[in-house]
Amino acid sequence: MTRETDARALARRRSRHVGEQVIGFLLFLCALLSTLVTVGIVVVLTRETLVFFQEVSVLEFLTGTVWTPQFVDKNFGVLPLLSGSLLIALGASLIALPIGLLTAIFLSEYANDGVRGVLKPALEVLAGIPTVVYGYFALTFITPILQSIWPSTGSFNALSASIVVGIMIIPTVASLSEDAIRAVPLSLREGAYGLGATRLEVSTRVVVPAALSGVIASFILGISRAIGETMVVTIAAGSLAQMTLNPLEAVQTMTAYIVNVSLGDTPVGTIEYKTIFAVGFTLFILTLAMNIVSQLVLSRFRERYE
Amino acid sequence: MSVPESALLLGQNTARDRRRQWKGHLFWVFSLAATSVGIITLMVLLVDVMIDGLGRLDADFLNSYASRFADRAGIRAPLFGTAWILGLTAAISFPLSVGAAIYLEEYAPQNWITRIIQVNIANLAGVPSIVYGILGLAVFVRGMGLGRSVLSGALTLSILILPVIIMASQEAIRAVPDSIRQAAYGLGATRWQVTQRQVLPMALPGILTGTILALSRAVGETAPLIMIGALSFIAFTPQGLTDQFTVLPLQIYNWISRPGADFHEIAASAILVLLVLLLTMNAIAIILRNRCSRMRVG
Numbered sequence: 387m388t389r390e391t392d393a394r395a396l397a398r399r400r401s402r403h404v405g406e407q408v409i410g411f412l413l414f415l416c417a418l419l420s421t422l423v424t425v426g427i428v429v430v431l432t433r434e435t436l437v438f439f440q441e442v443s444v445l446e447f448l449t450g451t452v453w454t455p456q457f458v459d460k461n462f463g464v465l466p467l468l469s470g471s472l473l474i475a476l477g478a479s480l481i482a483l484p485i486g487l488l489t490a491i492f493l494s495e496y497a498n499d500g501v502r503g504v505l506k507p508a509l510e511v512l513a514g515i516p517t518v519v520y521g522y523f524a525l526t527f528i529t530p531i532l533q534s535i536w537p538s539t540g541s542f543n544a545l546s547a548s549i550v551v552g553i554m555i556i557p558t559v560a561s562l563s564e565d566a567i568r569a570v571p572l573s574l575r576e577g578a579y580g581l582g583a584t585r586l587e588v589s590t591r592v593v594v595p596a597a598l599s600g601v602i603a604s605f606i607l608g609i610s611r612a613i614g615e616t617m618v619v620t621i622a623a624g625s626l627a628q629m630t631l632n633p634l635e636a637v638q639t640m641t642a643y644i645v646n647v648s649l650g651d652t653p654v655g656t657i658e659y660k661t662i663f664a665v666g667f668t669l670f671i672l673t674l675a676m677n678i679v680s681q682l683v684l685s686r687f688r689e690r691y692e
Numbered sequence: 693m694s695v696p697e698s699a700l701l702l703g704q705n706t707a708r709d710r711r712r713q714w715k716g717h718l719f720w721v722f723s724l725a726a727t728s729v730g731i732i733t734l735m736v737l738l739v740d741v742m743i744d745g746l747g748r749l750d751a752d753f754l755n756s757y758a759s760r761f762a763d764r765a766g767i768r769a770p771l772f773g774t775a776w777i778l779g780l781t782a783a784i785s786f787p788l789s790v791g792a793a794i795y796l797e798e799y800a801p802q803n804w805i806t807r808i809i810q811v812n813i814a815n816l817a818g819v820p821s822i823v824y825g826i827l828g829l830a831v832f833v834r835g836m837g838l839g840r841s842v843l844s845g846a847l848t849l850s851i852l853i854l855p856v857i858i859m860a861s862q863e864a865i866r867a868v869p870d871s872i873r874q875a876a877y878g879l880g881a882t883r884w885q886v887t888q889r890q891v892l893p894m895a896l897p898g899i900l901t902g903t904i905l906a907l908s909r910a911v912g913e914t915a916p917l918i919m920i921g922a923l924s925f926i927a928f929t930p931q932g933l934t935d936q937f938t939v940l941p942l943q944i945y946n947w948i949s950r951p952g953a954d955f956h957e958i959a960a961s962a963i964l965v966l967l968v969l970l971l972t973m974n975a976i977a978i979i980l981r982n983r984c985s986r987m988r989v990g
Contacts, residue, residue: 409884410799416791417800420813420858423851427823430830488726496720497727505727507978512734514905514974516912518941519963522948523737526744526956556730586716607818614820616915617941621948641822641915648825648919654834666826670819677818681811 431670434663441657447664453627453638455661456647462661464668466627470544470637471669474619475612477548477633478555482612483605485552486559487594490601493560494567495589513557521621524550529622536634542624545633550622551615559608566600567593599687606680610673616641640669741967745960753961757927758943762954765947767962772929773842773922773937774911774969780846780933781853781910786903789854793861793899798887817855824852825919833920840921843933848916853906860902864895897980904977908970914941940966 439447442462450463489509493502529546533539539546570593578588594601624636625646638646644662652659756766792813800806828848838844868891876886892899922942930937940962947959 403882406882406884410795413791413795413799416788417795417809419788420792420816420854421809423827423854424812424816426831427819427827430827431823434830485726485729488723489730492723492727496723505731508731508734511971511974512730514908514912514970515734515737516914516941516966516970518912518914518944518948519737519741519967522944522956522959522963523740525948527736527740553730553733560730584712584716586719587712589719610818611820614822616820616822617945620915621945641820644822644826645915645918648829648921662826663830666823670823673818673820674815677815681814 427670431663431667434660435667438657438660438664441660442664451629453643455658456650460657464640464665466629467638467640467643467665468668469629470619470623470627471613471639471641473544473631473633473637474548474551474615474623474639475609477545478552478612478615479605479609481549481552482555482559482608486556486604486608487563487601489556489560490563490567490604491589491594494564495585495593509557509560512553513561515554517554517615517617518621520550520554521618524618524622532634539634540624540636542622542626542636543634544623544630544637547619547623548633550618551612554615554618555608555611558611559604562604562607563597563601566597566604569600570596599683602687603680603684606676606683610676610680613639613676614641614669614673616645620645640665644669738967741960741963744957745962745964748958748961749964753958754965758938758946762947762952762958765958767940767943767965769926769929770938770940770943770962771965773926774939776842776930776937777846777849777939778907778911780842781849782903782907784846785850785853785857785906785910788850789857789903790861790899792854792858793865794887794892796858797862797865798883798891813855813858817859821852821913822915822919824848825916827851828916828920839934840936841934842930842937844920845917845922845937845939848920849910849913852913852916853910856906856909857899857903860906861895861899864898864902865891867898868894897983901977901981904973904980908973908977911939911973912941912966912970914945917942918945940969 447462447464449465450461451465452461452463453466454461493505497505524546528549529539529541529543532543532546533541574592574596575588578592583592619639620642623639623642625638625642626636627638627643628635630637644665647658647662652662753766754771755768756764757768759765796806796810800809825848828844828851832838832844832847833840838847872890872894873886876890881889917939922936922938926936926938928935944959944962944966947955947962
């Protein structure tokens with residue numbers, strides 16, 4: 387081999403290194419994009435929300451109990467929407483949290499591989515059903531059943547939406563709880579069985595307490611998903627922004643309000659258009675806070691075993 | 693952990709023991725029942741939709757445009773719209789997410805920037821989909837002037853599923869044994885050569901599984917597309933990136949929100965089509981996953 391070809395090989399290698407660096411940089415940009423999305427969300431929501439608060443006082447927004455931005459007599463109290471979201475989330479939690487946790491215990495402590503092999507994919511399918519389909523189910527199947535039990539039930543009501551949102555988030559709670567429960571080392575179970583505990587006692591007094599941080603994190607994430615759920619509540623819970631604890635009445639959630647405003651052709655710059663961002667900002671902050679709390683619970687209170 | 697005293701009395705089946713066992717059986721029944729709630733609901737839902745929707749499901753229904761009359765309406769426009777959205781979203785989100793995952797697993801130094809990116813991705817996965825719709829409305833539809841186009845929709849859904857694909861791809865890449873990388877580096881391969889020729893081929897089934905599952909989520913999304921103003925009464929199929937469009941979930945929502953059983957019926961028919969599409973995608977993902985886990989054993 388001559389010197390010249392050696393040099394060429396070297397140059398080629400150097401250019402290969404330049405290529406390497408370009409590739410590394412491009413990959414970094416891809417990773418950075420996700421951060422830009424967050425920045426985008428925060429900037430967009432904050433900017434329009436600030437404009438909104440030039441016209442409506444923060445105090446009125448946060449403490450007002452009447453929400454009628456689309457009426458002639460406009461009121462901008464977000465509490466009816468917030469209470470609607472929380473009512474739905476509460477109802478959904480009453481269903482999803484116990485059922486999700488029991489499902490996780492059953493899958494991890496009771497079911498054999500064959501049963502698990504059927505149940506896990508079924509739960510995944512349940513999680514993959516589009517929300518608009520759940521909305522259809524709530525409106526055309528659950529609501530008529532509720533009406534036959536309680537004739538005073540409105541054709542749009544919070545209960546039907548709560549039940550279906552609850553069923554929808556069972557897979558979230560169950561699979562995250564199950565991950566936490568399965569991570570509890572076998573030796574803890576064996577110790578308890580060795581002392582004569584029954585399977586129930588092992589599950590509820592040893593395994594679940596040992597996995598508690600993961601279970602609680604799954605609960606918080608499930609509730610946060612229920613608050614962010616949009617289509618089921620838009621279809622089944624109605625569009626009446628009111629503060630009520632009666633689940634048989636219609637309520638409007640924050641998410642359902644945003645959809646309803648967007649369905650109408652709301653001109654840019656009007657106060658109705660800005661409410662989208664103010665309500666969206668409230669929703670974003672609420673769910674973000676819950677997600678962060680659930681991560682903190684996971685990292686701070688995790689029991690470590692070797 | 694408190695140990696029941698009776699546990700120490702081995703072999704003696706006291707009344708208390710029998711009560712404990714009885715409680716155990718009760719709990720088993722209870723948790724089995726709880727586990728069945730999800731499965732039974734799934735079956736009831738599927739049967740309910742089939743009873744409502746099978747009657748109208750025929751070639752005419754697939755081939756007709758929306759109509760004011762339920763008996764003439766079909767899903768040609770949303771079918772094409774969904775296909776466009778699916779293809780475009782895949783084309784946009786796949787390279788970006790896999791790139792991000794490769795960077796985080798193979799390139800990223802252990803520093804605070806990497807940590808922030810990682811925490812941020814986890815947080816993005818928990819942001820409600822409608823918030824992405826608001827972002828899409830402000831940035832793509834208004835800010836960049838793309839209007840209510842297929843492109844706006846695909847971009848919005850792409851950033852929605854970005855964190856999902858990134859996390860799934862990271863997991864797949866992490867599962868590639870380090871010995872493979874070390875062997876390749878030992879032979880003088882560069883970082884990109886190791887990534888491209890060794891790591892990616894091995895991680896590909898896992899990455900594809902995650903991508904298909906994320907795409908099936910995008911296909912089922914309604915709220916973000918309502919936000920960017922995709923219409924549901926459209927009597928044409930999109931011909932280019934800037935055309936208006938509708939998708940199956942939007943058409944379904946539109947029909948559900950009308951009063952009248954006949955529109956609910958065709959909503960159910962459209963739901964059946966959507967579910968068949970999603971179940972096919974899920975099945976492909978599961979087959980890929982099983983094949984890849986078999987490969988790893990072999």
